[in-house]
Amino acid sequence: MANKPGKRRFGSIRKLPSGRFQIRYPGPDGNLRPGETTYEREDMAEQALALVEASLITGNWSDPQRAKVKLDKYATKWIAERIGLRPRTVEIYKGLLRRLIRPYLGNVTLAKLDTAAVREWRATLEAKGVGQSEIAKAYRFLRAVLMTAADDRVIPRNPCRIRGAGEEKPEERPTLPVAKVFELAKLVPKRFLALILLATFASLRWGEVAALRRKDLNLKAGTVSVRQQHVELDTGELLVGPPKSRAGVRTVAFPSAIIPELQEHVDTFVADEDDALIFTGARGGILRRSNFRRAAKWDENTKKIGFPDLHFHDLRHTGNTIAASTGASLRDLMDRMGHDSVRAALIYQHGTAEADRRIANAMDAMINPA
Structure with a gap:
């Protein structure tokens, strides 16, 4: 169904040969994007289009296509693009990704990462005997990576929202007389x-x-x-x-x-x-x-x-x-x-x-x- 002049000021809806409805809308860069799914009825497509428009207005919109990238690939690219990181810091980040993140979340797309998945990942590490300090370091690294994804509107918000998860509680070290x-x-x-x-x-x-x-x-x-x-x-x-x-x-x-x-x-x-x-x-x-x-x-x-x-x-x-x-x-x-x-x-x-x-x-x- 073509866009109705004077009635729809944002995006468009068309009826596919299958009888389902598809939305298209301009992203922040002006390029037209298709919706992620199709809808059984036109009013459902209208509602989806209105939600997209609202998210763009409020700044909560994220690019669903870019969110299909897997965490492992995104985090690896994130490390490579951090200009000015010291070699030792790069080594630490790569080690955390290799040992504590990739085996559990590496194949998960950014779109499917939510707070529940992050909480389950932390619980898995703890069950495997990983130290609290190492878990906190890995969590802070993951939070930094996903904060960039949120800032770049790859995902709507950072799923690392677990209170106190990034805090280390190191053992008290001795002080020599x-x-x-x-x-x-x-x-x-x-x-x-x-x-x-x-x-x-x-x-x-x-x-x-x-x-x-x-x-x-x-x-x-x-x-x-x-x-x-x-x-x-x-x-x-x-x-x-x-x-x-x-x-x-x-x-x-x-x-x-x-x-x-x-x-x-x-x-x-x-x-x-x-x-x-x-x-x-x-x-x-x-x-x-x-x-x-x-x-x-x-x-x-x-x-x-x-x-x-x-x-x-x-x-x-x-x-x-x-x-x-x-x-x-x-x-x-x-x-x-x-x-x-x-x-x-x-x-x-x-x-x-x-x-x-x-x-x-x-x-x-x-x-x-x-």
């Missing part, structure tokens, strides 16, 4: 003693401390400058680049109590060039996390000090906890730890240097008695 930090530093081979102390009392991540060079360490001022980091991919490839955020580029004051150990380390193990790595393997090469654990007899020595499940990152956690206990402001702590604020990614500000020195001095007061 100051005396235990020094005990561990004395147990590891001498070339790693300063590494343990600096990672702890300057709140450094593994990738940051492994990338430090002679020019980054100022023993007179008692500061270390974080300019880059090492990132190890699951493939074994090692990348050298800037810290994970702009706020990660920073200068951190450390307690003067550890300067003698740092000075001895530099004199004994570090080459004279400004670009010489401060911490290296036994043969002078780049220090990798796995090599460090083996050479430092990490598992054996952490057992000896009474912390058998200690992670290297717990040293940074210990330093952060000590710094927070000094009464430093949240802003000062964020600058010291290299964390972004909610407002902007900030680099280390000279205005916080005095407060940062107070943190280091307060650490001295704890270290000297220990």
Whole structure:
């Protein structure tokens, strides 16, 4: 049936040879689109056309043709199109897609993904023994992918609407007493003693401390400058680049109590060039996390000090906890730890240097008695 002049201002309805009715309407781009189904009666087609018009007016319309793409294909394309993602982030996203999403939802079209399907997927992962932290990461990744699909009007709304599903509840990590930090530093081979102390009392991540060079360490001022980091991919490839955020580029004051150990380390193990790595393997090469654990007899020595499940990152956690206990402001702590604020990614500000020195001095007061 042809469009009736003066009566239908949006779209058209035609009667097919089968006797059923089909709607056609202009999408936001102006191109005519056929309806997804046909209707037994013309009044049913009229109602469907009115619903399409209303969804376009309210901004709730989504493209039914594009929604036929499968989640696996859409998510893979989503990762490829995220400009500026760090290699490690790309690796994490691909891993979540491969292990936790593709086997369960990969063949589902975006049009058929609803909140019930997402809820069932999470329950399946939990039943299979996947950790809560991993499930939360996978959920956040899926939510980000489908948020783009909703923004691009591929789907009418994001089906990831489960309250609290993206929140991680990690186990409480141990904080070492100051005396235990020094005990561990004395147990590891001498070339790693300063590494343990600096990672702890300057709140450094593994990738940051492994990338430090002679020019980054100022023993007179008692500061270390974080300019880059090492990132190890699951493939074994090692990348050298800037810290994970702009706020990660920073200068951190450390307690003067550890300067003698740092000075001895530099004199004994570090080459004279400004670009010489401060911490290296036994043969002078780049220090990798796995090599460090083996050479430092990490598992054996952490057992000896009474912390058998200690992670290297717990040293940074210990330093952060000590710094927070000094009464430093949240802003000062964020600058010291290299964390972004909610407002902007900030680099280390000279205005916080005095407060940062107070943190280091307060650490001295704890270290000297220990």
